[in-house]
Amino acid sequence: MTPRPIRQLVPALEISEGAGVTVHRSIGTPALKNLDPFLMLDHFGSDNPDEYIAGFPEHPHRGFITFTYMLDGHMEHRDSLGNRGDLKAGGAQWMKAARGVLHSEMPQQSEGRMRGFQLWINLPAAEKMSDPAYQEFAAAAIPEVVEAHTRVRVLAGSYAGREGVIDDPATSVLYLDVTLAAGARFRQAVPAAHQGFVYVFEGDAALAGQPAPRHALAVLGAGEGVEIEAGREGARFILVAGRPLGEPIVQHGPFVMNTRAEIEQAIADYRAGRLTLAPSPFAKGD
Numbered sequence: 249m250t251p252r253p254i255r256q257l258v259p260a261l262e263i264s265e266g267a268g269v270t271v272h273r274s275i276g277t278p279a280l281k282n283l284d285p286f287l288m289l290d291h292f293g294s295d296n297p298d299e300y301i302a303g304f305p306e307h308p309h310r311g312f313i314t315f316t317y318m319l320d321g322h323m324e325h326r327d328s329l330g331n332r333g334d335l336k337a338g339g340a341q342w343m344k345a346a347r348g349v350l351h352s353e354m355p356q357q358s359e360g361r362m363r364g365f366q367l368w369i370n371l372p373a374a375e376k377m378s379d380p381a382y383q384e385f386a387a388a389a390i391p392e393v394v395e396a397h398t399r400v401r402v403l404a405g406s407y408a409g410r411e412g413v414i415d416d417p418a419t420s421v422l423y424l425d426v427t428l429a430a431g432a433r434f435r436q437a438v439p440a441a442h443q444g445f446v447y448v449f450e451g452d453a454a455l456a457g458q459p460a461p462r463h464a465l466a467v468l469g470a471g472e473g474v475e476i477e478a479g480r481e482g483a484r485f486i487l488v489a490g491r492p493l494g495e496p497i498v499q500h501g502p503f504v505m506n507t508r509a510e511i512e513q514a515i516a517d518y519r520a521g522r523l524t525l526a527p528s529p530f531a532k533g534d
């Protein structure tokens with residue numbers, strides 16, 4: 249296995265999202281507009297309620313999947329499909345917005361730590377206007393492989409014979425949350441044609457011998473797999489990879505389509521209340 253080197257290191261940019269939540273964005277910034285099939289990666293993490301309490305009130309999405317992984321904290325999700333979900337520490341949520349979803353993501357805590365990731369995964373042209381879908385998994389549902397110096401939570405794809413909870417046939421996404429003890433090594437095959445990244449969020453690590461600092465996205469270069477060694481404090485990171493779609497990407501905020509005309513249609517549908525087939529669940533009286 250040829251270990252994949254770091255092709256690009258993208259430090260996360262601190263930005264304000266939703267109603268004023270501080271997030272750390274790496275994919276979806278000027279340094280890395282996208283990493284086909286991934287459109288955005290936000291890392292949120294704060295012990296300060298002022299940075300998360302405002303939450304993400306009602307907003308639309310069309311054309312892709314949002315995948316949220318909670319590390320700490322409690323958010324309530326509500327959407328135009330009628331789903332009402334509780335996202336708690338260690339749990340994950342997969343929402344295929346497809347032709348349109350309106351949703352809100354609001355903190356259910358007024359103090360303590362809120363920490364997690366939101367990844368946007370693109371949909372192929374043929375599925376962008378398909379029916380939306382929603383799946384939610386509590387922490388206990390996510391397979392965990394614990395060995396002497398490693399702990400791996402399998403969110404999507406497979407590791408050591410365990411299959412993740414999310415199966416995405418279009419992009420075959422691999423999504424692992426890996427914790428390594430000090431100096432421990434981790435290896436995982438990643439098909440040469442798949443694009444991917446490692447994002448260290450605790451401790452520090454080296455990827456194919458190159459430093460992968462905390463809170464920076466390390467884009468995988470050419471090769472067949474990843475080889476990671478934790479530093480003296482150990483390390484915790486997510487490893488994410490997937491098959492590129494190779495289709496044009498036209499993005500306007502929360503709408504990601506293949507052409508400008510499709511974006512204009514999305515904006516017009518949203519303004520006319522036609523983005524989803526169902527009326528907004530946030531209408532008065534609810």
Ligand code: FE2
Nearest residue numbers: 307309314351
């Ligand atoms: Fe959203």
